[in-house]
Amino acid sequence: MSVAMRYALDEQDAAAIVSQAFVKMFRSIHSYNSTKGSCHVWLKKILVNEALDHIKQRSRFSTNELSEAEEAPVNNDIVEQSDAAAILDLIRRLPPATHAVFVLYAIEGYTHKEIAGKLNISDGTSKWHLSEARKFLQQKLTK
Amino acid sequence: MNVSSSYEQLIAKKIAAIQVPDLQDSIWASIEAQLDIPLPVEEQPAPPARNPTGKGLPGTAKLIYVAIPAVLITAAVLLLFRNKKAKRKQTPVPQQLLPVEKKQDDSTIRMPVIPLPQKKGIFESQQDSTSVIPVATIPFTDSMLPVQLPDPKPDSATTSIAAPPPAQDTASQKTGVKKPKGIKGIRDTDYKIKAERKDSAGKKP
Numbered sequence: 001m002s003v004a005m006r007y008a009l010d011e012q013d014a015a016a017i018v019s020q021a022f023v024k025m026f027r028s029i030h031s032y033n034s035t036k037g038s039c040h041v042w043l044k045k046i047l048v049n050e051a052l053d054h055i056k057q058r059s060r061f062s063t064n065e066l067s068e069a070e071e072a073p074v075n076n077d078i079v080e081q082s083d084a085a086a087i088l089d090l091i092r093r094l095p096p097a098t099h100a101v102f103v104l105y106a107i108e109g110y111t112h113k114e115i116a117g118k119l120n121i122s123d124g125t126s127k128w129h130l131s132e133a134r135k136f137l138q139q140k141l142t143k
Numbered sequence: 144m145n146v147s148s149s150y151e152q153l154i155a156k157k158i159a160a161i162q163v164p165d166l167q168d169s170i171w172a173s174i175e176a177q178l179d180i181p182l183p184v185e186e187q188p189a190p191p192a193r194n195p196t197g198k199g200l201p202g203t204a205k206l207i208y209v210a211i212p213a214v215l216i217t218a219a220v221l222l223l224f225r226n227k228k229a230k231r232k233q234t235p236v237p238q239q240l241l242p243v244e245k246k247q248d249d250s251t252i253r254m255p256v257i258p259l260p261q262k263k264g265i266f267e268s269q270q271d272s273t274s275v276i277p278v279a280t281i282p283f284t285d286s287m288l289p290v291q292l293p294d295p296k297p298d299s300a301t302t303s304i305a306a307p308p309p310a311q312d313t314a315s316q317k318t319g320v321k322k323p324k325g326i327k328g329i330r331d332t333d334y335k336i337k338a339e340r341k342d343s344a345g346k347k348p
Contacts, residue, residue, distance in 0.1 A: 001163040001170075015166045019173035026178060079150045084157040091158075106151035107158055137154075 003044060006103045007051035009092055017054055021047040048108070052100060052118060059096040078141045090140050094133055101126050102133035 001018055008014035025046050032042055079087070091099060100119060104110040105126070110118070112126040119126070 001166070002159060002161065005161065005163065006158060011164045011166060015170050015173070019170045019177065022170075022174045023177045026174075027182075076150050076153055079153045079157070082157075084161050087154055088158055088161060091154075107155040134148075134151075 021050040098129045101129035
């Protein structure tokens with residue numbers, strides 16, 4: 001549920017993502033291969049894919065190549081002082097594609113190449129979205 | 144390579160620590176409701192008949208692909224044979240010079256076959272001193288020859304009754320009054336053309 005919360009706009013949206021992911025898991029349980037990974041990893045993968053599908057439904061992802069923007073530094077103290085819910089609320093206010101890229105890169109730990117493959121965008125576009133997310137957060141957190 | 148900055152790591156830690164709302168019951172109810180919905184059965188096309196060998200076309204298709212050409216080839220061969228046979232029957236036998244020798248006493252006509260001379264033409268052969276008249280004829284078959292049946296023997300039971308006359312070939316018999324031929328005043332001898340003899344045999348030295 002906590003994973004779904006990162007991608008969802010609210011709790012109800014997160015609940016919908018989790019339920020959809022479980023339904024998919026039960027229906028495709030025959031395709032589960034224990035040699036490829038644990039059940040927990042498999043379920044998380046399904047959950048992330050389902051969350052990304054939800055985000056994709058919200059907006060179209062631009063396939064155009066976007067130039068990478070300059071990274072904006074954020075003071076750690078500001079982040080530490082901020083409430084977790086407030087940070088999550090800021091992340092949810094990001095544009096859908098930027099939101100997805102930021103969560104996948106900064107929180108889930110995916111590389112730009114992996115993100116590009118998941119979202120069907122280029123590496124440069126992924127970097128651009130990350131840069132946009134950082135700028136937005138820096139602006140909002142420093143205020 | 145993922146190089147997240149330190150503030151991003153802080154954000155990740157903070158977000159992971161967020162308490163999850165208690166929505167288990169509603170989530171399970173939603174899952175149950177979705178699983179109870181029967182999946183729409185996709186009508187898949189019937190798989191094609193598998194070839195027992197597993198290679199190439201399926202069995203029936205392969206049979207058709209093999210059988211049809213085989214039947215066509217055999218039909219073509221049969222037609223060719225038929226045509227050849229028909230041609231053999233139709234092809235005229237090389238013309239032969241047959242000396243016509245009629246023996247009145249004998250019931251059958253015997254015609255000795257003399258092969259046509261290869262280099263000499265008909266007119267050249269006419270000038271020969273031989274008495275054989277060259278005639279181009281179609282070979283006689285049994286059905287063409289008049290068959291003379293033996294006279295029926297008188298049966299004891301039928302002796303009193305007049306026996307029917309033996310069957311006779313009407314074509315060969317001359318019946319009734321002979322019709323006058325040609326125009327009156329012109330005799331048969333007028334039609335005959337007498338060729339002068341150029342034969343060396345007739346010349347006297």
